[in-house]
Amino acid sequence: xxxxxxxxPLRWSDMDAFGHVNNVVFLRYLEEARIDFMFRLAPGDxxxxxxxxxxxxxxxxxxxxxxxxxxxxxxxxxxxxxxTAASLTIAYEVKDPEQVYVRASTVVVPYDLAAGRxxxxxAEEKLFLQEYLDQEPAVA
Amino acid sequence: xxxxxxxxPLRWSDMDAFGHVNNVVFLRYLEEARIDFMFRLAPGDxxxxxxxxxxxxxxxxxxxxxxxxxxxxxxxxxxxxxxTAASLTIAYEVKDPEQVYVRASTVVVPYDLAAGRxxxxxAEEKLFLQEYLDQEPAVA
Amino acid sequence: xxxxxxxxPLRWSDMDAFGHVNNVVFLRYLEEARIDFMFRLAPGDxxxxxxxxxxxxxxxxxxxxxxxxxxxxxxxxxxxxxxTAASLTIAYEVKDPEQVYVRASTVVVPYDLAAGRxxxxxAEEKLFLQEYLDQEPAVA
Amino acid sequence: xxxxxxxxPLRWSDMDAFGHVNNVVFLRYLEEARIDFMFRLAPGDxxxxxxxxxxxxxxxxxxxxxxxxxxxxxxxxxxxxxxTAASLTIAYEVKDPEQVYVRASTVVVPYDLAAGRxxxxxAEEKLFLQEYLDQEPAVA
Numbered sequence: 001x002x003x004x005x006x007x008x009p010l011r012w013s014d015m016d017a018f019g020h021v022n023n024v025v026f027l028r029y030l031e032e033a034r035i036d037f038m039f040r041l042a043p044g045d046x047x048x049x050x051x052x053x054x055x056x057x058x059x060x061x062x063x064x065x066x067x068x069x070x071x072x073x074x075x076x077x078x079x080x081x082x083x084t085a086a087s088l089t090i091a092y093e094v095k096d097p098e099q100v101y102v103r104a105s106t107v108v109v110p111y112d113l114a115a116g117r118x119x120x121x122x123a124e125e126k127l128f129l130q131e132y133l134d135q136e137p138a139v140a
Numbered sequence: 141x142x143x144x145x146x147x148x149p150l151r152w153s154d155m156d157a158f159g160h161v162n163n164v165v166f167l168r169y170l171e172e173a174r175i176d177f178m179f180r181l182a183p184g185d186x187x188x189x190x191x192x193x194x195x196x197x198x199x200x201x202x203x204x205x206x207x208x209x210x211x212x213x214x215x216x217x218x219x220x221x222x223x224t225a226a227s228l229t230i231a232y233e234v235k236d237p238e239q240v241y242v243r244a245s246t247v248v249v250p251y252d253l254a255a256g257r258x259x260x261x262x263a264e265e266k267l268f269l270q271e272y273l274d275q276e277p278a279v280a
Numbered sequence: 281x282x283x284x285x286x287x288x289p290l291r292w293s294d295m296d297a298f299g300h301v302n303n304v305v306f307l308r309y310l311e312e313a314r315i316d317f318m319f320r321l322a323p324g325d326x327x328x329x330x331x332x333x334x335x336x337x338x339x340x341x342x343x344x345x346x347x348x349x350x351x352x353x354x355x356x357x358x359x360x361x362x363x364t365a366a367s368l369t370i371a372y373e374v375k376d377p378e379q380v381y382v383r384a385s386t387v388v389v390p391y392d393l394a395a396g397r398x399x400x401x402x403a404e405e406k407l408f409l410q411e412y413l414d415q416e417p418a419v420a
Numbered sequence: 421x422x423x424x425x426x427x428x429p430l431r432w433s434d435m436d437a438f439g440h441v442n443n444v445v446f447l448r449y450l451e452e453a454r455i456d457f458m459f460r461l462a463p464g465d466x467x468x469x470x471x472x473x474x475x476x477x478x479x480x481x482x483x484x485x486x487x488x489x490x491x492x493x494x495x496x497x498x499x500x501x502x503x504t505a506a507s508l509t510i511a512y513e514v515k516d517p518e519q520v521y522v523r524a525s526t527v528v529v530p531y532d533l534a535a536g537r538x539x540x541x542x543a544e545e546k547l548f549l550q551e552y553l554d555q556e557p558a559v560a
Binding site for chain 3: 149151152153168171172175176211
């Protein structure tokens, strides 16, 4: 049960007027981690892929503690909690060695951009995703 | 059972490289609606208020259909689905007269910035919020 | 010598950790004003237009005084300070009835997206832009 | 004549609907480089510093060629082109080993946050900045 690890750099402008990383910006961090994760699913033969086309259907996100801008990146661990024929649920933890800042999950639907509609997860994709499958959710 | 109505202007830059309003940006729209809603809760006597200090504890957001930038604003309807001694759940629908784009909910915790800790909802706030209480969630 | 008037709504998140509208965000405001201005140049017959394709070649921007988030929009006045065969210089003032916050100018190059290269300003576009031509720069 | 080197990670969301890093986002990159540069000026004894308080008075920015999102960061070289008693002009080049994307400059005014007004550059700051002084502008 592997986990995808993404080292996410912060920007000073991620903070809002309260001096903390704004709650919305964490979704940006998850997007970066997800793109990095999905990119490894790209078949490389031009066929539809998660990296080329996928749609976010749902997010759940729990804010555990505030984060202030600093030079060190945060770590985002991602894994797969659920796979159906045509959707994927990714769980995440945003953390550093000391503590967890955010727990979240996203339902992603693979999309065939050319055909303009959702598509099924391919056998090849399933094989790759299986490695990251762990039904324990990040959001308790 | 009143609903708070916020008319939310879009920006061209809200679109991502796929040419749709990016999923993260909808959380920005909800933030604007929430600030507009909470602002009416400000007591005006300098005592702690939702507008002055509150923390987002959790979001749930369902993307119903894609939205493309246009000059007309979208409408955000907000109401209260749950009130506890020290937290508030707000539900939202992002829509226009034709259709719904997003359904979401946020758990907000009022915060005493001076004391640096969460605080209880005051009787005065409860009175105001009661008007918007409707236990039907936006997220089905 | 007409001026294009754009009423620009602020967002709470436009403020940075210092509690002022961040200097970078003003460029966003100018983008919104420029898109609104250029949109009126769209020929409506599918031929290349400023709204459909144009590239920013240069910005100059002077920050006159800080701006704090508030519910009232700011006004952006735009006009044309220079027209060459293949570029346009737009000047702007970001202000409200009391004061000026920012003065700026942008060099815009019309672009033929299909051909993938800059193009000349058409006679029809010149006619429209002439009305807004005023060589007085916003940046003193 | 040293130059400050900042390795700037891109985010997928830095691209706009045209599929290029948006012109406004480059100013964000410059902000990150500038904060990293100024941070080294912090005296560490709690006295006012560029990192703690400074105001952007002016930007000039030339877009040389478009940039598309990729995993490798871009490099931002910064140096000082002008120093007066109470302001500093920083020049930048945003580039990778193959080419230059943006040339820009910013006038920064050190600010005493406690006193609420601009302040003079200290002798200690001058000494540090002198090393980076090179009057050749980035903007040709």
